[in-house]
Amino acid sequence: xxxxxxxxxxxxxxxxxxxxxxxxxxxxxxxxxxxxxxxxxxxxxxxxxxxxxxxxxxxxxxxxxxxxxxxxxxxxxxxxxxxxxxxxxxxxxxxxxxxxxxxxxxxxxxxxxxxxxxxxxxxxxxxxxxxxxxxxxxxxxxxxxxxxxxxxxxxxxxxxxxxxxxxxxxxxxxxxxxxxxxxxxxxxxxxxxxxxxxxxxxxxxxxxxxxxxxxxxxxxxxxxxxxxxxx
DNA sequence: AACTTATCCAACCGCCGCTAC
DNA sequence: AGTAGCGGCGGTTGGATAAGT
Numbered sequence: 001x002x003x004x005x006x007x008x009x010x011x012x013x014x015x016x017x018x019x020x021x022x023x024x025x026x027x028x029x030x031x032x033x034x035x036x037x038x039x040x041x042x043x044x045x046x047x048x049x050x051x052x053x054x055x056x057x058x059x060x061x062x063x064x065x066x067x068x069x070x071x072x073x074x075x076x077x078x079x080x081x082x083x084x085x086x087x088x089x090x091x092x093x094x095x096x097x098x099x100x101x102x103x104x105x106x107x108x109x110x111x112x113x114x115x116x117x118x119x120x121x122x123x124x125x126x127x128x129x130x131x132x133x134x135x136x137x138x139x140x141x142x143x144x145x146x147x148x149x150x151x152x153x154x155x156x157x158x159x160x161x162x163x164x165x166x167x168x169x170x171x172x173x174x175x176x177x178x179x180x181x182x183x184x185x186x187x188x189x190x191x192x193x194x195x196x197x198x199x200x201x202x203x204x205x206x207x208x209x210x211x212x213x214x215x216x217x218x219x220x221x222x223x224x225x226x227x228x229x230x231x
Numbered sequence: 232a233a234c235t236t237a238t239c240c241a242a243c244c245g246c247c248g249c250t251a252c
Numbered sequence: 253a254g255t256a257g258c259g260g261c262g263g264t265t266g267g268a269t270a271a272g273t
């Protein structure tokens with residue numbers, strides 16, 4: 001293995017600890033569980049192996065299709081891809097891709113005049129993780145090619161708003177970003193109204209999870225999948 | 232049967248973004 | 253404004269095992 005394998009006893013201790021104290025606070029887990037492992041090892045072991053409802057064994061055909069499709073849309077964003085496959089972990093998906101799919105897909109692309117095919121693929125990289133930190137955006141955009149990506153402009157001057165004002169600003173910025181993105185993709189008019197509203201409401205209200213980033217990713221993904229599957 | 236090569240996958244590593252101080 | 257600490261992510265490693273010769 002890549003490191004020291006976990007023993008049954010360690011697994012038991014970790015499980016017991018998570019059941020007692022819940023997920024999160026990983027820095028405390030080694031101490032609480034009495035494990036001689038770092039926080040990251042504990043987290044990874046839980047997420048990839050011990051967590052309930054983890055699906056093991058071969059990937060079904062539908063799952064493979066989904067992975068290929070999502071990888072086209074998202075690139076190597078394994079956690080997002082895994083999020084669409086119930087019971088599968090990001091590590092599983094990544095391993096499966098590296099072992100089974102990457103070669104197949106590459107070979108296929110080579111067969112079908114891959115240069116043309118890869119030009120058509122537009123990898124969605126939702127940029128604005130934090131509305132307030134424009135430096136993050138700059139660094140990301142500098143580091144990665146901007147061609148063939150959906151780039152989203154954002155305003156930077158929001159620090160002067162208080163909590164209330166900031167929320168309003170975030171809404172309007174997300175509003176702007178969504179329209180900007182949809183506009184650039186040239187597909188704003190292609191979505192049914194309820195679909196647009198559902199995504200937008202979920203994004204603005206915070207919805208599932210704690211971060212706006214997830215909703216933003218989710219919305220973009222839904223939009224693109226809608227587009228992809230219906231075409 | 233013995234050896235080599237390929238494949239699988241759990242675990243580790245380094246980096247990034249966020250948050251609290 | 254700067255920084256340390258944290259959670260999270262993607263890339264990589266390397267041992268175990270299967271398949272091939």
